Amino acid sequence: MILNTGLRTDIPGFFSEWFYNRIDEGFVYVRNPYARNQIYSYKLNPELIDCIMFCTKNPNPMFKKLDKISQFNQYWHITITPYDEDVEPNVPPVDDVIESFKYLSDRLGKEKVTLRYDPIFINEKYTLEKHIESFEYILNQLEDYTTEAIISFIDLYEKTKRNFPNVTEVSQEERLILGEEFAKIGMRYNIKVKTCVEGNELERFGIDSSGCMTKEVVERAIKKNLNIPKKKARNGECYCLLNNDIGEYNSCNHGCIYCYANSNKKLVERNLKLHNPNSPLLIGEIKEGDIIKVMDQKSFIINDNTMQTKLF
Numbered sequence: 001m002i003l004n005t006g007l008r009t010d011i012p013g014f015f016s017e018w019f020y021n022r023i024d025e026g027f028v029y030v031r032n033p034y035a036r037n038q039i040y041s042y043k044l045n046p047e048l049i050d051c052i053m054f055c056t057k058n059p060n061p062m063f064k065k066l067d068k069i070s071q072f073n074q075y076w077h078i079t080i081t082p083y084d085e086d087v088e089p090n091v092p093p094v095d096d097v098i099e100s101f102k103y104l105s106d107r108l109g110k111e112k113v114t115l116r117y118d119p120i121f122i123n124e125k126y127t128l129e130k131h132i133e134s135f136e137y138i139l140n141q142l143e144d145y146t147t148e149a150i151i152s153f154i155d156l157y158e159k160t161k162r163n164f165p166n167v168t169e170v171s172q173e174e175r176l177i178l179g180e181e182f183a184k185i186g187m188r189y190n191i192k193v194k195t196c197v198e199g200n201e202l203e204r205f206g207i208d209s210s211g212c213m214t215k216e217v218v219e220r221a222i223k224k225n226l227n228i229p230k231k232k233a234r235n236g237e238c239y240c241l242l243n244n245d246i247g248e249y250n251s252c253n254h255g256c257i258y259c260y261a262n263s264n265k266k267l268v269e270r271n272l273k274l275h276n277p278n279s280p281l282l283i284g285e286i287k288e289g290d291i292i293k294v295m296d297q298k299s300f301i302i303n304d305n306t307m308q309t310k311l312f
Contacts, residue, residue, distance in 0.1 A: 001048060001244060001297050002218060002228075006055025006077070008033070008247030008261050009282070010254060013058035018277040020065050022246075029280040029292065030246045039281070039292045042246065046071045048297040051222050053213060053241075055079070055116070057091050057254055060100045066107060073222040076104060077150065077212070079116040082126065082134035089255035094134075098141045105145035112221050114212070115142060115191075118152035119258055121167050122174055132181045143189040150194050150212045151182060157260045164257040172201070180205045197238045213240035226300040244295075248283045251275070 005011045011019050022028040023044055032038035051073040059078060078101050080094055091097075105113045117135060122128060139149060153170040154160070160167065170178075179202035186193035187206070195202055196212040203209055211217065215228050218241060228241070250267045252259065262268050274284045286292075 001050060001300065002241045003042065003044075003049045003052045004055075004242060004245040005052065005247060007242060007245040008249045009252040010056050010058065011247055011282075012054055012056040012060075012062045014061075014251075014253050015275070015277075015282060016061040016065070018275070018279075018282060019062075020068050021277055022280070023068050025280070027280065028246050029286070031248065031281060031284070033249050037287075037290050039286070039290050041292050041294045042244065043297055045297075046073075048299055049073075050224065050226060050299055050301050051075055051218050053077070053218075057088075058097065058100070059104055060092070060096075063100075063103065073224070074108060074112055075213075075218060075221040076108070076113045077116050078104070078113060079118065080138050081117060081119075082130060083256075087126075087257055091254050091256070094138070098138065101142060102145050105142075110144070110146050113146055115139075115146050115149040116152075116212075117149060119154035120151060120170060120178065121154040121258065122170055123166070123168075128174060128177055131178060132185075135182055136185050139185050139189040139191055143191070146191060148192045148194055149182075149186060150196060151178075151207075152195060152198055154258055155260065159260055159263055160258050163259065163262075163264070167258065175201065179207055183207050196240065199237070211238060211240050213242065215239070215241060225302040227302050228300045246282065248281075251283055 026044050028042050028044055030040045030042065032040065049072060052069065053075050055077040057079045059076065078097065080097050080101070081088065082094065101113060115138065117138065120131060153175060154167060156167065156169060182193050183205035192208055194208040194210070194212060198209060200209045215226055219226055248271065249261050250263055251271045252262055253268060253272060255265065271283045275282065276285065279285050
């Protein structure tokens with residue numbers, strides 16, 4: 001199975017102690033966000049988990065104990081954006097995250113660490129020119145440390161519109177300008193630029209729109225063939241492997257005003273007070289009436305042979 005950690009919150013950035021405690025104990029509980037009395041139980045066993053996928057703006061807190069997860073296949077998405085504290089109050093400076101990215105790439109290999117440059121929005125401060133300049137700077141720094149960069153444009157979820165009322169969609173003209181320029185930058189630094197759930201309008205510039213966490217992407221990262229049953233696409237076009245996430249909504253303390261995972265700041269503050277690094281749950285404890293369901297886990301690795309590289 002594939003285990004996700006970063007769709008609902010930033011576990012490496014804020015909950016590394018809890019995560020490593022879960023690794024030590026060999027299991028984790030996850031509360032169903034839509035049926036709160038249902039709890040899913042996962043074994044944290046490298047023979048069952050084919051890959052742990054991390055998505056973070058700050059991997060650094062994980063570094064002191066990385067050896068604890070060395071037996072697991074890993075695939076990291078690290079988000080680096082050009083926004084200041086007016087947009088991302090608690091995200092480390094760009095150069096700090098770049099150094100963390102390089103460290104992780106040196107430890108794991110550059111095929112296991114991918115850049116995310118998202119979400120992209122345009123306003124008077126964060127202009128087209130600012131994004132082009134920032135993307136060039138980041139890829140220049142990461143030329144020898146990754147093979148792919150994922151870009152995406154801001155989605156106006158209700159949470160986003162409520163917390164970031166002045167934001168607007170990126171127009172098609174702006175998307176095409178950025179797509180063309182970003183593709184040129186990617187070619188200069190030998191980094192493939194990709195989109196996910198953005199349609200195929202940027203393919204004309206050589207940008208790959210096949211997805212960011214698909215079966216094929218994970219296979220390349222872990223160098224293993226996977227026999228994962230193909231499921232119906234999310235939103236009609238997304239085949240990324242996004243199930244089995246162990247995070248909790250309304251718990252990320254980066255404070256990004258565009259965030260789709262946090263409803264509001266007060267709810268995040270309340271949940272963070274409920275966090276216990278020794279609890280099997282990320283937020284809170286087991287309650288009377290909770291129903292724990294042991295999840296059916298199995299490896300999708302076809303065999304233990306390394307994936308063969310196609311020559312022709």
